[in-house]
Amino acid sequence: MLFDLHCDTILRIYGDQTQFRKNDYHIDSEKMIKGDSIAQFFAMFVDLEKTKNPYDTCNEMIDCFEYEIRENEHMIKAGTTSIDIEENYRSDKVTGIITIEEGAVLEGDITNLNHFYDRGVRSITLTWNYENEIGYPNCKETYMDKGLKPFGLEVIKKMNELNMLIDVSHLSDGGFWDCINHSVKPIIASHSNARTMQNVSRNLTDDMILALRDKGGVMGMNFCSFFLDGSEISKVSSIVDHIRYIYDLAGIDVIAIGSDFDGIGGTLEIEDMSKIYLLTEALLEDGFTEEEVDKILYKNALRVYSTVL
Numbered sequence: 001m002l003f004d005l006h007c008d009t010i011l012r013i014y015g016d017q018t019q020f021r022k023n024d025y026h027i028d029s030e031k032m033i034k035g036d037s038i039a040q041f042f043a044m045f046v047d048l049e050k051t052k053n054p055y056d057t058c059n060e061m062i063d064c065f066e067y068e069i070r071e072n073e074h075m076i077k078a079g080t081t082s083i084d085i086e087e088n089y090r091s092d093k094v095t096g097i098i099t100i101e102e103g104a105v106l107e108g109d110i111t112n113l114n115h116f117y118d119r120g121v122r123s124i125t126l127t128w129n130y131e132n133e134i135g136y137p138n139c140k141e142t143y144m145d146k147g148l149k150p151f152g153l154e155v156i157k158k159m160n161e162l163n164m165l166i167d168v169s170h171l172s173d174g175g176f177w178d179c180i181n182h183s184v185k186p187i188i189a190s191h192s193n194a195r196t197m198q199n200v201s202r203n204l205t206d207d208m209i210l211a212l213r214d215k216g217g218v219m220g221m222n223f224c225s226f227f228l229d230g231s232e233i234s235k236v237s238s239i240v241d242h243i244r245y246i247y248d249l250a251g252i253d254v255i256a257i258g259s260d261f262d263g264i265g266g267t268l269e270i271e272d273m274s275k276i277y278l279l280t281e282a283l284l285e286d287g288f289t290e291e292e293v294d295k296i297l298y299k300n301a302l303r304v305y306s307t308v309l
């Protein structure tokens, strides 16, 4: 079973009006069934360089998500709670959960957070690779130590009140620590790996991983080769290496999956969601127990989800 904390499939479908049911992307309904998915975060990724109205664009993407859910109701259902996930699972359906990747869709207005909550959004990646009203991304050296802005602190408080999951992937290290210090609930890094293993700013330092664990959160393993080992091919063994490293450092409970499917290019050994069994096999071969593999693939994510929501 799989609970994946990040994919950009809706961006693809929204962009070229492909069908969710069957497509050439990493995720479609058939691949989800083959991958034994039980829950999937669908990120509404809004690129600020491509829109002047991030709030409107995000709403259109949610419209697209809702349309696809209606068209595929035989196998997927929108959900917001862990009870939804359980109920859908019992009727053989995947739960699709709406998330946002780019806090600028709030356009600096906290009431917009209520709006997106009402539309079913349950997690927000606070920044992508641009500075926004909330804070700074980790893609520029000069941003790294900068913390959240006053509106960012307001967003943290409100997300805690609404029981939404705060996602720090892409956020500056300074912003990460502000989330750790100010959030009263567990937070997640939906698609980030270990910086000691691959020294890129999108990955988390050892201290950050330990703090995330102590907060009760999880980090989703990203399948992008640039965040794994910098090689041409995204290798299963590299994903296992990151998992082994984080396990030795911080234990099993902080590790989850955030594939970044349909947000990443290049050659992937796990070609698409239908091939997720390759990771399961590699983890078992590496000596992880079945219970540990279950925690990595879905139980840890489910734990955080039911704690916060």
Ligand SMILES: [Zn+2]
Pocket: 101, 169, 170, 191, 263
């Ligand atoms: Zn991302």
